[in-house]
Amino acid sequence: MHIDLSYRLSGNQPIHCDHGYALFASVSRLLPEVHAENGIAIHPIGGRQNGDRQMTLMPWSTLSFRVAAEKIPVLLSLAGKSLVLHDATVRVGVPEVRTLAPATALRSRLVVIKVAHTDAAALTAETFAAAARKQMEQLAISSEVMLSIGKRRTLRMKQREVVGYEVIVEGLTAEESIALQENGIGGKRHMGCGVFLPLGEKVMP
Template sequence: MSGPFVDLLFPVRGGLVPLDHGYLLFSALSHRLPDLHERPDIGIFNLRGTSADAHALHVGNGTLRLRCPADAIARLLPLAGSTLVLAGQPLHLGAPRVHALSTPSSLSARLVTFKHALDSVTFQASVLKFLAELGCLGTPALGRRRIVSISGKKVVGFALTVRELSPDSSLRLQTLGLGGRRHMGCGLFLPTTFQSS
């Protein structure tokens, strides 16, 4: 791990965007920060808002959460006061708050993806393998299967909760994530109580 990680929480004002918007959000942010592609250590959570229906999210007064090394904060601050365009909808970003990572014993991710892990058995095996590689001791529990669109392709993953984490394992899992596509909302963990879907 390269120094402490933090979450930057930008207030967002906007209208309706697709519920499945991880790739669109990454694309919009990349227009503002062209070198974002070269920063795999920056995680981009899906926007927080209110579900309008099965396919749309009403951002309203929502939140954009970015997880990054503390030394990357200055690089991301120019997003404050900017406008992103997501599926034709303008999203206005305010000044962010910096949130230090805590060390809860239970963490949840809305979506985790692994290559070739399309069913629960293969996915569970991948989770155990990669948790061990990260040096994280915990008890994983699979949630619902989800399919998201990334660059025109359908990607299969599962919601995941990992319980009985030590403080060190909790911090490591939040810092390093699990699986791929962290730029598109995948493999990023929050305290279990934060996850509503």
């Protein structure tokens, strides 16, 4: 069984909207197990966008991990620690556990899928949708579900950018919904990609 382990975040400095790599690196410095464990997914941090690709932390902003329940102990020592995200420092609060609940519609802000023989410039929404369908089929998700490809987005990793898209999946059964939430699709889930939440839940736009 997978759960979301969430810590309230506090900080007075704005953070970059594209913080997936910086967040993963900062957490890994405190918990090397996270760097080595590919089964741990990290949600994007939500907040209020204030322009220039930056956002302000809000009372509901959290650092959240999607993990198998037995891996919770690995993450508990983060409570009370500070994380450095580019030029900002944020404080990690007390953790809360939330079980995954089925929802007929799920959204991931950014999914990245490496498509063979296709570079970033040539990655169209249609090509991406076909690759996403193929990965969902591997999770036993019906081809009848509605797949919507949204905004084209990027994840900056040091000196390069990885290209992907926002993804919304609708018409899921309870079993399909849990499978997609637990496994996601695409890569870089430890950097906030391919992590699905119920459509309409408060996250970064």
